[in-house]
Amino acid sequence: MRDVLKILLFADNRPGHVQLAEGVIAAISHCRPVDVLRVDVARSVLFPNRLLARLLTTAINKKWLLSVAYNVDVNRLEGRELIVSSGGNTLGANILAARLLGAVNIFYGSLRQFDPLDIALALTSYEHHTTHPNIVAALKPSSLDPDEFPAYTSVDEVPRTLGVLIGGDGSGLFYTQEDWIGLLNFCQCFHDAFASKFIVANSRRTPHKTSDLIAQFAARNGAFVEFIDVRTAGPGTLPPLFAQSEVVLASADSSSMVSEAIWLRRPTLALYPMNGRLEHAEAVYRAQLVTKGHLAEISIEDLTPRSVLTHLTALTPMRNNPRQSLADLLRKRLPTLFGDLPSS
Template sequence: MAGDRVLWLLSDGAPGHWSQSQGIADALAATEPVDIQRINLTVRSTFWKRLGRLSMPWIRNSRWWLAKVYNIRLPASTPSLIISSGGNTLLANALLARLFNAPNVYSGTLKGYDASAYRVIFTVVSQKLSNNCILPLPPVPQAISSVPDIAGDATPCVAVLIGGDGAGYRYTAADWRNLAQWLVALAASREARILLTTSRRTGAAAEAILQAELPVDLLADAVWWLQDPRPVVRSFLQRATSVVVTEDSLTMIAESIYSRREVLTWAPEQVAPNTNDAQALANYAADGLIFRSHMGAEINLLARDAKIAHCPDVPGMIRAALQPHLNLGEL
């Protein structure tokens, strides 16, 4: 609409990256009229992208570089703010900010890009940069951060969000069997049933093991993603009193924390997260936002009547960080 702030959200197609960008946009939308426009992009040339990263301080013809590096179609509008997350969007974010003389923000680590090309850099671990806003949790969409109070099934439920190989985590068949046995014991200790969903990265072999190991009557609902995908995370979180989430997905962990439920994370035997992810997990645990577990760990990490975890006001922190660059209304 006329008079709305036009927010360009650059998307590389990764759901986790889009979630963070949408979270920043939704933080602004809570207090400001905005027009959110999604711009999809793919990398045309990794060689020119690498060269662009090295040459970025000296680039003058932004439009030429955009065409050389990306497949991208720009809308007719002029952006009030450019937002992105994900390494493949970093160069486009900086080039578009120069081309349109617009403020820009990025959520995530910079992967060698020049920090001065971005107005604000949101991370959950300090990058020791003057324009780095350190958040206690990554941004997520408003629909995730505003999960209603527990719906209250007749029987308590534990939501189980399962990822797969990636981010330095590698699962074996033994890991999946151990996870299933751990979940059975956890549910018994809580006198609860399980709401389980796998994901695109879980894989057919893992799904087959979990289906074989988990008693059918223990499952209040189950989504086997490769067989019949359904977007159920928000509804499962609403119904659950506790959440179990595999540590390979910081996005799923953040979404679980935002639900203000008790959050238990689980890791396989072989783990090698990068320094940033490892520090983020350590921070969440130190702040009491998650309770970490692994093969052989004690089941009763918390009593069944444990208080729901607190949740920091991340949208408010985002608005405060953007205030100097956008002249926002009263915060």
């Protein structure tokens, strides 16, 4: 058996970023055993990324910089062979640790002012950001293995259970309470028409008054609505939703929620509010997913049982396992991590 790969995971305070890094690590663990050390970092406001990028081009003491800019005890990192992180507040730490340890590093996200040569492999969801050989486009990964969930590769009939992922304002979109009321009214109408059930989950981004609204709706309609409230259930509670839901409706503000549903091969419908416009980079990413047939988009005000079924039946979820696809990509781009493993 291949030796255990010692990985350092830098984590910020954004669960979505951590999930992306964990998704990369999960793909690697698909091919070889790993040992992961998680180190939480908070970049000092005295060291913005622009300054860090400039300092990395100088002869400054890298150990000192990692310590003062990120409050990292460098002695804890000894022996780590791979650095993985996501999120701008981890990027400088990722590069510094890789230099100090002589380790390979992977980053998911935009490199901002940093030199692509400082990252062995940068993964991005935006195909138009692949301006350097070290930058490769890839679907936002999840630590969940699609093969552990029932596969729904098409919608040939009315889904019996629909998952609903609710976020909040973000990515240029602004949801009103009327938007959420409209979504819940749709759930009622769809149930009345087809007797289908809904599993609804909120997120840390969801306003409390919106979460309260959903909780009240679920309490009145417990026969067909289950509410997973992140305020009480905590993080990591979505696997049951994905396991039981044949399709997923996700508010369009969260690229991570949309991507995870697609990653798990669920026909996915992104729900837009009446107000706001998706940021350009995100709009391009969603357009890629729509073109591939993995995603459909609709305004909440246009939700009807017929319109939703029309969109869902036109989708073609991925048939392959995206975790395996990512593992294959990593093995191709970073063969030293996998050595003599046979190609799949």
